[in-house]
Every structure is written in C-alpha cells, then in structure tokens.
Amino acid sequence: MEKNTKKVIIDIKDLKKSFGNQKVLDGITLQLHEEENLVVLGKSGSGKSVLIKCIVNLLEHDEGSIVVGDYELTDINEEDLVEVRKKIGFLFQGAALYDSMTVRENLTFALSRLNKSFSKKEINNKIVEALDNVGLPDSIDKMPSELSGGMKKRIGLARTLVVNPKIILYDEPTTGLDPITSYEISHLINDTKAKFNNASIIITHDINCVKTVADRIVMIKEGTVYKEGNLEEFIKDEDPYIQSFFK
Amino acid sequence: MSKKHHQANKLSLNLSSFIPTLKEKGILFFMDVANVVAYLKIVFRNLFAKRFEFQEFLKQCYQIGNKSVGLISITGIIIGLVLTIQSRPPLVDFGAVAMLPGMVAISIIREMGPVITALICAGKIGSSMGAELGSMRVSEQIDAMEVSNTNPINFLIIPRVLAATVMIPVLTLYADAIGIFGSWLGINIKDSISIKLFLNQAFTQVDFMDIVPAVIKSFFFGAVIGLVGCYKGYNAGRGTESVGIAANSAVVTASLLLIIVDLIAVQVTDLL
Numbered sequence: 001m002e003k004n005t006k007k008v009i010i011d012i013k014d015l016k017k018s019f020g021n022q023k024v025l026d027g028i029t030l031q032l033h034e035e036e037n038l039v040v041l042g043k044s045g046s047g048k049s050v051l052i053k054c055i056v057n058l059l060e061h062d063e064g065s066i067v068v069g070d071y072e073l074t075d076i077n078e079e080d081l082v083e084v085r086k087k088i089g090f091l092f093q094g095a096a097l098y099d100s101m102t103v104r105e106n107l108t109f110a111l112s113r114l115n116k117s118f119s120k121k122e123i124n125n126k127i128v129e130a131l132d133n134v135g136l137p138d139s140i141d142k143m144p145s146e147l148s149g150g151m152k153k154r155i156g157l158a159r160t161l162v163v164n165p166k167i168i169l170y171d172e173p174t175t176g177l178d179p180i181t182s183y184e185i186s187h188l189i190n191d192t193k194a195k196f197n198n199a200s201i202i203i204t205h206d207i208n209c210v211k212t213v214a215d216r217i218v219m220i221k222e223g224t225v226y227k228e229g230n231l232e233e234f235i236k237d238e239d240p241y242i243q244s245f246f247k
Numbered sequence: 248m249s250k251k252h253h254q255a256n257k258l259s260l261n262l263s264s265f266i267p268t269l270k271e272k273g274i275l276f277f278m279d280v281a282n283v284v285a286y287l288k289i290v291f292r293n294l295f296a297k298r299f300e301f302q303e304f305l306k307q308c309y310q311i312g313n314k315s316v317g318l319i320s321i322t323g324i325i326i327g328l329v330l331t332i333q334s335r336p337p338l339v340d341f342g343a344v345a346m347l348p349g350m351v352a353i354s355i356i357r358e359m360g361p362v363i364t365a366l367i368c369a370g371k372i373g374s375s376m377g378a379e380l381g382s383m384r385v386s387e388q389i390d391a392m393e394v395s396n397t398n399p400i401n402f403l404i405i406p407r408v409l410a411a412t413v414m415i416p417v418l419t420l421y422a423d424a425i426g427i428f429g430s431w432l433g434i435n436i437k438d439s440i441s442i443k444l445f446l447n448q449a450f451t452q453v454d455f456m457d458i459v460p461a462v463i464k465s466f467f468f469g470a471v472i473g474l475v476g477c478y479k480g481y482n483a484g485r486g487t488e489s490v491g492i493a494a495n496s497a498v499v500t501a502s503l504l505l506i507i508v509d510l511i512a513v514q515v516t517d518l519l
C-alpha cells in the first residue's frame with residue numbers, strides 16, 4: 001500500500017473501551033488523512049460504531065489517545081470539545097432526524113447551533129444548497145415521518161453537510177436500504193468528498209459500499225485492527241476471515 | 248439421605264439462590280439512587296449556569312396546557328359534582344346544608360384540585376415525556392443533538408421540568424374553578440341556588456391559608472412530574488421496548504412520589 005503523504009487529521013493510538021467486563025475495543029490504532037475515505041469494516045458487534053462514537057466523545061474511551069486536529073480528546077474541556085465537534089459531521093445509522101421538526105427545522109437547528117451570527121436569509125440559502133447537494137430540494141417542508149429510509153439518510157447527510165465539516169463519520173450509511181438506494185448513497189458519499197474535499201470514516205459491512213467508496217480499509221476483529229490496506233490488497237488476501245467478507 | 252435432611256438441603260439451596268438475588272437487587276437499587284442524585288445535580292447545575300431555551304420552554308408550556316386542559320375540565324366538573332352529591336345527605340341530616348358550598352370548596356382547593364390535577368398530569372404529561380425522550384434516545388436523536396453542540400439537558404430536560412413546574416399550578420387553579428362550578432351544578436340538582444349566593448357561601452369559609460399552601464405544593468407536584476418523566480425517558484435503554492418501559496415507569500414513579508410529596512406537604516401545612 002502506498003504511503004499517504006497528506007496531513008493526519010485523526011490520530012488514534014492504542015484505544016481501549018470496555019462495557020463492564022466486555023472489552024469492545026482492545027488497542028485500536030489508526031489514522032485518518034485529509035481528503036481520504038477510510039472504511040472501517042468488521043462483523044456486527046466488533047466495536048465499529050463504538051469507535052466513531054469515541055471520536056466525537058459521545059462515549060468516553062478508557063485508555064489510549066484520540067487526537068482530532070490539534071485537540072487530544074482525553075479529559076478534553078467543554079470549550080475544546082465544541083471546537084472538535086465543529087470539525088466533525090456525524091451521519092447516524094437511522095439518520096436520527098428530529099421527529100418533531102420539519103426538514104427545514106432540522107437543518108436550521110444544526111446550523112444555528114454552530115453559528116449564531118447567520119442571518120435568516122443566509123440560513124435559508126445554505127439549507128436550499130445542502131438539500132440540492134443530496135438531490136432532495138422538494139422535501140424542505142416535509143416531516144421525517146413522511147420520508148422513506150433512503151430519503152432520511154439523504155436528509156441526515158444534508159444536515160451533516162450544511163455545517164461544512166472537515167470530517168464526516170458515517171455509521172452504516174447503507175444498512176436497511178434496498179440495493180439501488182444503497183448504490184445511490186455510496187455514490188453520494190463520493191460526490192460529497194469530490195465537492196467538499198472532506199475526509200470520512202465510513203463504518204460498514206456492505207461490500208458494495210466498500211468497493212465504491214474506500215480509499216483505504218481497516219478491518220476490525222475482536223476489538224483490534226486485523227488488517228489494513230487498500231481494496232485490491234483485501235480482495236487478493238487469501239485469509240478465510242477476510243474472504244468471508246469479499247466473496 | 249433422610250427425608251428431613253433432604254428438605255434441609257433443599258431449603259439451603261433455595262436460600263443460597265435467593266440471597267444473591269437480594270444482593271443484586273440491593274446493588275441495583277443503590278445504583279439507581281446514585282444515578283438519580285447525579286441526574287438532579289446535573290439538572291440543577293444547568294438550571295442556573297447555562298443559557299435558557301426560552302422558545303422551547305414556551306412550546307412545552309403550551310403542550311402541557313393544551314394536552315391536559317380537556318381532561319382536567321371533565322375530571323374537575325365530575326369531582327365537584329360527586330363531592331357535592333355525596334356530602335349533601337349527612338349535612339341535611341345535621342341541618343347544615345348551608346355549609347355545603349364552603350365545605351366542598353375547601354376540599355377542592357386544599358386537596359382534591361391539586362392532587363387530582365397532578366395525578367392526571369402524571370399520566371398524561373409524565374408518560375408523554377418518558378415516551379418522547381425515550382424514543383429520542385433509542386433513535387439516537389439525543390446523540391445527534393450532542394454532536395450538534397447542543398446540551399440535551401439544557402434543550403430537552405430543563406424546559407420540560409420548568410414548564411411542568413409552572414403549568415401544574417395554573418392547571419390546578421383552573422381545576423379548582425371548574426370543580427367549584429361542578430359543585431354548584433350538583434347543588435342545583437336537588438335545590439336551587441344562584442351562582443352569586445353559592446360563591447358567597449363558598450368563599451366566606453375559604454381562607455387565604457387554604458389557597459397558598461395548595462398552590463405551593465402544586466409547584467412541587469409539577470417539578471416531580473417533569474423531573475421523573477424526563478429522567479425515565481432520558482435514561483431509557485437502547486431497544487424499542489425501552490420506550491414503553493420508560494413511559495410506564497414515569498407514570499408509576501411520579502404518581503407514587505406525588506402521594507408522598509402530598510403527605511409531606513400536609514404535615515408541613517399542619518405545622519403552620
């Protein structure tokens with residue numbers, strides 16, 4: 001695998017996280033570079049979602065270090081955490097749209113919490129632009145309950161994009177979607193990267209999605225990094241565990 | 248092995264399986280208590296230190312009032328009617344029927360109005376808070392809020408707790424008024440009395456100290472409903488069944504606590 005010369009924007013070293021007696025992450029080390037799509041691959045329950053939740057401090061890690069930009073997350077204070085979270089967008093597995101708000105209000109909420117100085121006109125322009133980017137400009141006044149699963153994911157991505165993050169964390173973006181919508185979402189991830197030059201960590205076990213979006217892959221097994229490489233290296237690898245994903 | 252010996256062994260086996268369960272339950276209880284204390288600490292710290300979500304507070308006040316007013320109107324009028332119809336025969340026997348409006352008014356203002364309103368709101372609002380926040384927890388909306396740099400305690404919990412604390416006394420006063428009106432209707436089933444004379448008879452016997460403690464305790468009732476509903480919802484588990492458990496548990500716990508708070512309030516009022 002060629003060495004990525006771009007700047008490291010997330011640096012994780014020897015990360016450990018347990019829930020009671022159950023070790024979920026047992027010494028994960030990985031890096032995310034600028035403008036890179038890093039796919040984290042692994043079985044359900046292997047700790048992939050826990051890993052990205054630790055990156056935004058939704059879960060506090062037990063040991064090891066996570067550095068996002070210039071900020072080390074261990075014992076981070078509230079003001080610095082705000083700065084870290086401004087850099088990161090998070091697309092949740094079920095999109096996590098606020099049920100009681102329309103699409104417009106969902107996006108306004110994200111935007112106004114980040115920067116209070118935006119005028120109403122600026123907010124409206126940014127919302128329209130974000131919805132255009134995900135191909136759903138007509139959904140602006142709909143409630144989340146009126147949207148399909150794929151549309152919810154797209155609106156979730158629009159809510160993430162509207163704040164213009166440098167890093168996007170995708171938690172199983174294609175899970176529960178039909179193959180066509182999964183294909184569209186995977187290409188949307190690539191389009192987003194091409195347009196905004198952001199780096200992404202994509203948590204998935206959908207191999208079609210991996211093949212579409214991955215610049216680099218990290219496979220997690222039993223809380224540790226099992227293999228790291230590009231798509232070609234994974235496909236050629238004869239390890240039965242790896243092949244169980246790719247065949 | 249003798250039969251007696253076998254029975255003794257069986258008993259010790261049962262006891263040994265019972266004691267760890269008791270121990271586990273004890274540990275869980277104290278963990279719950281610790282969680283509640285930590286939750287109250289966070290809520291009270293954020294109540295005074297952080298920015299106040301005024302829009303959300305107004306929205307919650309509207310929701311609480313709007314959701315409960317119909318039910319409270321119906322219940323209030325029935326309570327007034329029933330109290331009057333039930334109390335009338337003994338008072339007629341003693342020739343004290345003129346005391347009926349005052350007696351019913353005092354019962355409603357001091358006890359029935361606040362307690363019935365609080366219990367209805369515990370069912371209606373407490374369960375709704377538990378289910379709404381529980382569902383937000385399950386669908387990761389609370390996590391999404393946190394990632395958007397919004398403190399969920401400030402945005403979700405504090406406006407709901409304050410709205411319940413403010414609105415329950417308002418609803419209580421409304422329930423009192425409707426209940427007293429129901430009493431007037433109840434008297435007019437058998438007798439005939441003008442509303443002016445009825446109110447005059449009722450309020451000559453109602454003291455300022457009947458109203459104030461009742462209003463004060465309804466503030467506490469509101470706080471209990473808000474705090475319990477939000478606690479149960481916010482700390483719901485991750486599965487969908489947790490939403491139902493949170494809603495149910497919010498109603499049961501809040502109702503029990505309301506009765507306990509009422510008992511304490513009655514004791515304190517008695518000392519004054």
